[in-house]
Amino acid sequence: MKDSTDPQLAPRVLIAAFQGWSDAGDATSEAIQHLIGLQQAELLHIIGGESFVDLQLQRPKMFRDDDGRRTIEWPDTRLYGTVHRPGVVVGRGQAGSSTAGASAKADSEGETITRIDGSPVHDLFFMPGYEPGRDWENFADEVVELAEVWGVDLVVLLGSMYSDAPHSRPIITSVTSEDPELRQRYGAERSDYEGPVGIVTAIDVALEAATIDSLSLWVQVPHYVHSAPSPKATLAILDKLEELLDIVIPRGELFAQATDWESNINRIAENDDDMTRYIRSLEEARDDAMAAETTGDALAAEFEKFLEQDSRGAAAGAALLEDDAGLEEAASLEDAAGSESAATLEDAESTESTAGTAGTESDLPPGADPDSPAGPTQPSAS
Structure with missing residues (x-):
């Protein structure tokens, strides 16, 4: 695995999102499909859904290809990335049938994901998928194995949840991690949540056990508009990914879609x-x-x-x-x-006065005046 701490090397980042419990308002699935459409990404691996997904809940979809032949798209989990081959230019539109429209749009507009200095990004991997209906531990182990095989340094797990969030205010995002170094580096927090979880949390725990760095990025979606996709929440995810990864993500038509989404809710609310x-x-x-x-x-x-x-x-x-x-x-x-000096001086003067009264002339120094007593030398106060 490449050392992500090397300042000369950009970390290899895997962004994963799963339809189901952790995809309120289709915010995460729309975000990752938008990213795949922008990037020169091609299919690298498939985790078959038949072993994990309840096909009665996640029905396969049938569509016709360019030649008119019927094709079934199974609810699989796919890994996309950019593969560099000598002499081969990888075009957009190779990210799978579900992203063909977004890829063609990105290709026509010439938009792609870049770094802050405008250089292209080649170290991003994407994993859109479906929340399994069973055997979560084995599913999480397969995701961890893919991250190890492709030398991924950081996994960003996307999630969206319904909450008491007003549609007219900025979407709230949160980034969490169990690693204190990652929390300091990315401004993340440590989640103290305890309760029911989705596949995103199960994968996060498996990545932690495998010592692979991971972040969880969640957004809040207004619960009273649960029947429609939330492009405003999708925009919030892309905004935060830009900040975390120091990249530039073109938004395409998402700005206009978010404006229309908010305006439509306002119109409905005016009549209620x-x-x-x-x-x-x-x-x-x-x-x-x-x-x-x-x-x-x-x-x-x-x-x-x-x-x-x-x-x-x-x-x-x-x-x-x-x-x-x-x-x-x-x-x-x-x-x-x-004080001691003053006391000594006072005692000396008292003694001298007594000597002058009761003493004899022999007690005085030679040549001394009996009327002018000579006391002892005064000690210095200093």
């Missing part, structure tokens, strides 16, 4: 007072939450700054207190010495 009130309550709750979060972040930043300044001030204050304590101790010693 209950729906209008409900959406307004969701908007107010979202705005209040965002305001509180913003205020909380600002307060936290200010408090952190205050603590940092207070820490520096406390250190400086401690130094000053230490200096003051030294000065105070010196002054105390000086006062004590001065």
Whole structure:
């Protein structure tokens, strides 16, 4: 496997999405089909769905090829990527029948995924599939094996869920990882969720056990428009992928589709007072939450700054207190010495006065004036 920590080498990234429980509003499946359509990707491997998928729930689809022959498309999980062959130019439109329209559109517009500097991206793999109806552990092991075979450094698992999210506000995205280094590198968080899970989580756990780096990218889709695909949520996924992988993803017609999607919901809500009130309550709750979060972040930043300044001030204050304590101790010693000197001088003067009264002339130094007593030399206070 290639060392993804080498700054000279771009990591090989696998982006995976599965129709079913973790594909609310078709947001993840539409996102990955859009990416396949943009990239020069071809089919590399198939994980047969017959061993994992309940075909009564995920019915195979029949279509006719360019020659008019009937073909059945099974609910398989496929791996797509770019294969470089000497002297062969890989064209778009080779990503499978389900992406032919998107691929042709991307080819006609000359759009493709690039890096920030405009250079092409050749290290992306895509895995669209269906959530299995059984044998999840073996299915997850097959995904892990493919990641190892193709030298994948990072797996990004896409998910979308229905929530109390207003359609008129930005779609909320979240990125999680169990690896603290990945959380720091990509600004991810550690999920504390406990409860029912989908195949995305099962694969994530299997990747962790195989020591393959992985991120989970989830978006929230308004639950009251569950019957229609959500291009706005698809856009949110692409926006976050750009940020995580430092790439540029053309959006094509998604901007227009997202605008039409939001406008259509607004028109429906205008004729339904209950729906209008409900959406307004969701908007107010979202705005209040965002305001509180913003205020909380600002307060936290200010408090952190205050603590940092207070820490520096406390250190400086401690130094000053230490200096003051030294000065105070010196002054105390000086006062004590001065008091002792003054007491000594007072005793000397008292002794001298007594000697002058009761003493004899022999007690005085030779030539001394009896009326001018000569006491002992005064000790210096310094």
